[in-house]
Amino acid sequence: MKSMRYILPLLLFTALLALLLKGLGQDPKEVPSPLVGKLAPAFTAPQLHVPEKQFSASDMNGKVWILNVWASWCFSCRAEHELVTRMAREHGIVVVGLNYKDEPADAKAWLQQFGNPYVTSVMDPEGDIGIEYGVYGVPESFIIDKAGVIRRKVIGPINDSPDEKPQNSVDELLAFLSKLEAES
Amino acid sequence: MNRMLYQLPLALLLLIFTLPLFAGIETYTFETPEQERIYHKLTEELRCLVCQNQNIAGSNAELAQDLRKKAYEQVKQGKSEDEVVKWMVDRYGDFVLYRPPVKATTLFLWVGPLLFLLIAFVVLWRIGRTRRNQSSETDPVDEQSLEQARHMLEKKES
Numbered sequence: 231m232k233s234m235r236y237i238l239p240l241l242l243f244t245a246l247l248a249l250l251l252k253g254l255g256q257d258p259k260e261v262p263s264p265l266v267g268k269l270a271p272a273f274t275a276p277q278l279h280v281p282e283k284q285f286s287a288s289d290m291n292g293k294v295w296i297l298n299v300w301a302s303w304c305f306s307c308r309a310e311h312e313l314v315t316r317m318a319r320e321h322g323i324v325v326v327g328l329n330y331k332d333e334p335a336d337a338k339a340w341l342q343q344f345g346n347p348y349v350t351s352v353m354d355p356e357g358d359i360g361i362e363y364g365v366y367g368v369p370e371s372f373i374i375d376k377a378g379v380i381r382r383k384v385i386g387p388i389n390d391s392p393d394e395k396p397q398n399s400v401d402e403l404l405a406f407l408s409k410l411e412a413e414s
Numbered sequence: 415m416n417r418m419l420y421q422l423p424l425a426l427l428l429l430i431f432t433l434p435l436f437a438g439i440e441t442y443t444f445e446t447p448e449q450e451r452i453y454h455k456l457t458e459e460l461r462c463l464v465c466q467n468q469n470i471a472g473s474n475a476e477l478a479q480d481l482r483k484k485a486y487e488q489v490k491q492g493k494s495e496d497e498v499v500k501w502m503v504d505r506y507g508d509f510v511l512y513r514p515p516v517k518a519t520t521l522f523l524w525v526g527p528l529l530f531l532l533i534a535f536v537v538l539w540r541i542g543r544t545r546r547n548q549s550s551e552t553d554p555v556d557e558q559s560l561e562q563a564r565h566m567l568e569k570k571e572s
Contacts, residue, residue: 242533261463264507331476357480364505366463366477 257395263364263383270297270374271362278329278337278351285326285352290374294410295324297372298348299360301332302340304368310387311344313400317388318347321404327351330360330368373403375410382406440479442486453489456498457482461510469512 265271274286287297298314300307317323327348329337334353341351354360363372364383371384382403390400444450457471464475470482481502488498502510514520 258466261509262507264504357476361480361484361505364507366506 259367260385261366263380265364265372265380266383268380269378270372270380271359273352273359273362275352275354275359278327278334278353281334281353285350287374287378290324290326291378292376293324294376294407295326295374296407297328297363297374298325299328299330299363299365299368299370299372300351301330301368302336303332304330306387307369308344310369310389311347313388313390315345315347317400317404321407323404323407324349328359328363328365329353330365331355331357373407373410376413381410440482440486444490449489449492452495452498453486456485456489456495459512460485460499460502461512463506463510 270287272287274284277283277285296317300311314325318325325348327350329351331354337351337353341348352359357365363370367385369387371388372380373382373384375381384398384403386395386398388400388403389395389398392399396402442453444453454471458469460470460481462468462470462473462475462478462481464477465473468475468478470478470485484501485498488501493501499511508514508520514523516524
């Protein structure tokens with residue numbers, strides 16, 4: 231009983247330390263999205279290359295797809311672009327671009343220069359669609375399943391380096407996507 | 415030098431009267447004072463997600479500007495404060511609120527400090543009790559050791 235007097239505070243202190251250490255390891259910039267597990271917000275917007283044609287999120291019903299938020303002014307988008315391209319070209323992933331607060335001419339030139347992996351890019355000049363999706367930085371990606379439910383939000387660039395965020399790794403995302411693809 | 419003497423206090427005095435300049439540049443007009451009050455309360459209490467330690471009233475990040483606009487539009491449409499807050503939380507989660515709601519996941523956040531205070535009081539009380547017990551338990555000083563101490567002190571003084 232006497233020894234408890236020393237062990238109990240030590241235990242409490244260790245528990246507190248563990249809690250704080252865990253907090254240190256978390257990225258405060260990564261805000262969990264309340265939209266994960268909910269139906270992707272509906273939107274209809276003109277396409278970047280054919281503005282007279284509209285794209286609706288509901289056009290993708292029955293497909294597993296990624297809504298990738300990008301902009302020509304966004305430096306990190308360039309970093310992940312190669313990986314987005316690889317996912318689309320080599321793994322047949324359907325990626326729709328949300329061209330966020332961009333100038334159409336700049337956006338088109340950017341795709342010309344770095345390649346266009348998107349089935350289409352939708353223009354969001356005012357960032358209104360972005361707000362519906364809770365976008366607070368670019369790039370962000372939303373993985374949407376066949377039922378139109380957002381299953382995961384990827385905050386920040388997709389990576390292929392073991393030193394970076396594991397939840398953003400391209401292998402992890404491809405595995406997740408093929409799992410969704412297997413769902414009926 | 416002489417002029418400095420009264421100029422400096424005057425300058426300091428003027429500093430007291432400067433008003434904090436809010437970063438919001440947009441000028442929004444409202445139909446009722448009530449709407450304006452709601453708008454200002456909202457922008458004070460909603461967090462900017464880009465610069466996380468600022469509210470959207472004080473931040474000049476583009477997202478904060480956009481969210482101010484959204485808040486304004488909704489208030490102008492006659493939406494209540496709670497409705498606008500819900501709209502924001504639906505998109506950005508509880509993180510947009512500077513005062514998170516009390517629920518299962520945030521309970522520790524709310525009760526934690528009180529809990530720690532309580533623990534501190536219990537520990538303090540117990541320490542106090544043991545001290546008191548100890549002081550009453552100590553043997554009364556016997557004459558012999560008192561004499562010894564007096565002797566030692568005298569020896570040192572001489």
